[in-house]
Amino acid sequence: MILLELFINFLLVGLFSVGGGYAAIPLIQSRIVERMGWLGMEEFTHLMTIA
Amino acid sequence: MEMKKTDPQSASRARNLFLLLMNMLYISAFTFGGGFVIVSMMKKKFVDEKGWLSEEEMLDFAAIAQSCPGAIAVNAAILMGWRVAGAAGMAAAVLGTVIPPMAILWVISMFYTAFAQNPIVGTVLMGMQAGVAAVIVDVALSLGSGIVKKRDPGQIVLMAAAFVAAAVLKINVILILLGSAAAGILLQIAKRRKNA
Numbered sequence: 001m002i003l004l005e006l007f008i009n010f011l012l013v014g015l016f017s018v019g020g021g022y023a024a025i026p027l028i029q030s031r032i033v034e035r036m037g038w039l040g041m042e043e044f045t046h047l048m049t050i051a
Numbered sequence: 052m053e054m055k056k057t058d059p060q061s062a063s064r065a066r067n068l069f070l071l072l073m074n075m076l077y078i079s080a081f082t083f084g085g086g087f088v089i090v091s092m093m094k095k096k097f098v099d100e101k102g103w104l105s106e107e108e109m110l111d112f113a114a115i116a117q118s119c120p121g122a123i124a125v126n127a128a129i130l131m132g133w134r135v136a137g138a139a140g141m142a143a144a145v146l147g148t149v150i151p152p153m154a155i156l157w158v159i160s161m162f163y164t165a166f167a168q169n170p171i172v173g174t175v176l177m178g179m180q181a182g183v184a185a186v187i188v189d190v191a192l193s194l195g196s197g198i199v200k201k202r203d204p205g206q207i208v209l210m211a212a213a214f215v216a217a218a219v220l221k222i223n224v225i226l227i228l229l230g231s232a233a234a235g236i237l238l239q240i241a242k243r244r245k246n247a
Contacts (some may be wrong), residue, residue, distance in 0.1 A: 016122055
């Protein structure tokens with residue numbers, strides 16, 4: 001169930017992003033790009049740039 | 052605490068919730084730069100204009116928002132909403148903060164696939180990426196130099212060790228943060244013992 005996985009992964013990101021938005025970037029990279037493989041690194045950097 | 056302007060508790064609750072939501076929507080929609088920019092806009096609106104809380108309280112809010120997990124803007128909105136109108140205020144302030152970027156990014160992501168393949172947009176994104184990378188390096192440098200300026204050897208070693216763990220050993224970021232938190236507690240205990 002992708003919605004549940006999304007929720008749990010971002011729950012972890014939110015729980016550990018002490019120091020605001022920029023602190024969340026490496027966490028999102030480690031969970032979403034490296035562990036889950038939902039995004040490629042290029043798409044991830046595009047999304048960070050847009051955000 | 053003496054307030055010349057409207058006391059949030061005595062004024063109508065529904066009106067306050069509505070004002071909170073509208074003001075946060077406005078602030079969030081027109082603020083670029085994230086976290087602290089939004090906090091200073093909130094101060095201007097809620098402290099200087101409306102007098103809903105004192106400047107001291109706002110400073111405390113900014114400090115708490117920064118030291119808790121989560122986005123600083125959202126954390127500040129949570130604290131502000133709670134202070135003005137309790138749990139419902141908290142929900143109203145968070146919705147106000149989150150809805151504008153959600154709407155804007157929703158529209159952008161609908162066009163993202165078409166966008167990213169366009170050569171002109173691709174060039175623009177490439178250029179912006181360099182800018183974003185520079186901003187992130189700047190944030191890391193100012194955070195890092197803040198640690199170095201404290202001249203606490205324990206913290207400096209901890210920072211270097213965390214960097215090696217992340218960049219060289221590729222250890223999971225969450226594990227590094229948990230380890231750093233534990234090391235921070237141990238360092239503090241050791242310092243107290245020495246001073247006692």
